[in-house]
Amino acid sequence: MHRETEHPQRRARRAQIAIVTSVVITILVLWGVVATSSMFDRQSAFERTRSNASNLAAAFSDQLAHTLDGISAAMDLLAGEFRARGSAVDLQAWTQGVPLLALGTIQVAIIGPDGRLISTSLDPNARGLDLSDRAHFRVHLDGSFKGLYVSEPVVGRVSKQTTLNITRRVDAEDGRFLGVLMFALPPRKLTTLLDLLEVGDRSIIALEGIDGVLRARFSRSSPDGAITPGLRLPGGPRLDVAADDSHGTYVTTSMVDRVTRLYGYRRVPRYPLVATVGLDLDEVLAATTRRTWSLAALTAAGTLLLGGLAGLLVREIGRRAEREERLIYSGRHLALAQGVAHVGSILRDFRTGVVEWSDGLYAIFGIERDKVAPSLEALMAFVHPDDRAAVLADRDAAVRGEPQKLTEYRIVRPDGAVRMVQRNQCIIRDDEYGNPAHLLVAFQDVTEMREEENKRRALERQLHHSQKLEALGTLAGGIAHDLNNTLVPVITISKLSLRHAKPGSPEYEDLELIYRAGVRARDLVKQVVAFSRKDVANRRLFKVDEVLTEALSMLRPTIPSMIRIELTVGPVPPVMGDPSQIHQVIINLMTNAVQAIGLKHGLILISLEEIPSAKAGEPGLIRLIIVDTGCGMDAETQRRIFDPFFTTKAVGEGTGLGLSVVHGIVSNHSGSVTVESAPGYGTKFVVDLPVAAVDTNAAAVDQRSVA
């Protein structure tokens, strides 16, 4: 969970940028392909059109040449006739024998050298009509023009129709100018090809002279080919049409109708004409444009779709990264919280059987995650052997759906440390039927908590105890003062009166009884005061072995002879305190031992030795042990033995203060006193006093027996 090397949101940002970049590139490439393909499409459509125009111009040119060849042959015949018969030529008759109509000719005429009409096939009365102003006549006057001339479209003065007049000069054999032959054709006749062609409405077929002047211009909108005289095609005339096979293509926009056309032209062989076909480029390219537009529309739709998808993807990636980040964050949060709270958990999936242990659990077990794989067996290996059955029972109870109770087990770490864990578990039901899906077991390491609780309880007990002792001490101090005053007359007067009483007399006995009672009362008060004293009044350095010897010599006369005392005294350093109080401690413990043995044979072992400190440089302890072979005591008695006024003796036999005084004095000397005993096995008291922090001189172990 913590091993990811990269921030999920940074990773997501990079993926988002990559997606956006690739989508933008894809869209750009797509549009590029569309543009290129449209360009090629347009280019190939253009080339096709160019080739069409060129082919059409060639076909037109061929047709014209063919037509003019026919007219030229007819003219050759007519020229012979004219030369032979002169002005007597009867064209109406002549035209009967020649299939002129097949050539599309509507009128055949002969113009004399003076420009006056000699004969026409249409109207015999038109003879003498002056045509000398016509260009198709005038062009032949000087004899420099050879061949057929094709005029601009003109309205015939005879035919009253717009015609193209094809003329040729006829010379006599001696070279004299005889006249001009004229064949008049409606322009339409030259362009029958147009009907056969599938050209657009705005496409045109035009016939130009090599002088660049239009002879005819046809389109579906003007099928008769009529034009304004002297009109030139835009872009014409061509400079390169001098050669007989001149041909080519060009593009230009008409000044008249503003239509851009692709023109194919070809010189009509042998005639001063150029056949031109102009195809409407817009119309030709319209299909290409339509294809381009639909392709663009398709691409635009694709762009939108791709962009939309990319947007969705980018947003989803962002959301996922955010979720992943939240997941990582909450995972860390959980791990931290578990660590701080000393909590670990197990999650078991009932459907897959997968078991997961949290980091916190590994921490409680004191192992690395990669050392142990989670399993029930692995878990049980950590549970203290005595607690395993309880763990299994709780687990089964949870699976059965029984209400859970907090239970505590011991966990044994690999290093042997025993931890107390509190276990709680719950079943997680997450399907609609409420079947158990997961088992969550939470462990809390409560070792320190329990230790603290135990310490606190001990402290509370101790505090309670010392408060009790203090209260008793205050009470005892007050009572002691008054009792001591009260005892002054009892002791003094009984003692003084004894002087005057006769020994052995009843009065003497009575007075002695009173005196002894007073002394006993005095001793009792002394004990109470000693118990209640909190300070060590006369602190000084002293040696416990010396106090022990003094106390034993004082006690010796009072100890029954059946009790043997064995003493072992080692070299001991001095302690700081009140020797008279320690004296009291020894007296009290010895009295207790003697009384425990009673009037029987017994043994009291006393030892005194130094216990050096485990830490170098720190003062050690002086240990006084007093063991008796007396009646011993049970645990309950041992627990209360240092309580004031607790006594096992009959009323009047003991004060119940002796051992509590011992406890008080030893505590005031910063020492401790403990008891070990069992009924019938005697009792052992151990008193530890701290050694004063000064150098001491050692003394030899002194073992002696005091009877």
Place this chain on the structure above:
Amino acid sequence: MTETILVIDDDEAVRYAIRRAFREEGFAVAVAADGNQGLELVEAVSPALVITDLIMPEKEGLETISELRKRRPDLPIIAISGGGRLVGCDFLDVARKLGANEALVKPFEPEQLIAAANRQLGRITSPGRSPSSANPA
């Protein structure tokens, strides 16, 4: 001449017992129930020795001792006490420091008190202890 011993104690039974002990020894005994009475009697009877309790109503024993010491620097004083009402405070030590020549814990044997009085009056009756050694102050 019979020497007079002044006993100051609020407990009548104590006064009686001490008076009886000293009368048997041949002393004259004057008694007072508190420090004020005691100081008056010092003027009246000129005692050779004062024995005073420490905890008393009206005038405290410790106060009495320090006042007596001011008035009669040479008058021997023996302080007696049944111990402090307050734990952890040794009044007898304080009494010694304030000028009591000797201090005795109640209840004492009559012989102990008489011996102490004799020591203070310069009558050596029991061997061993010298007045100076018992008077560290």
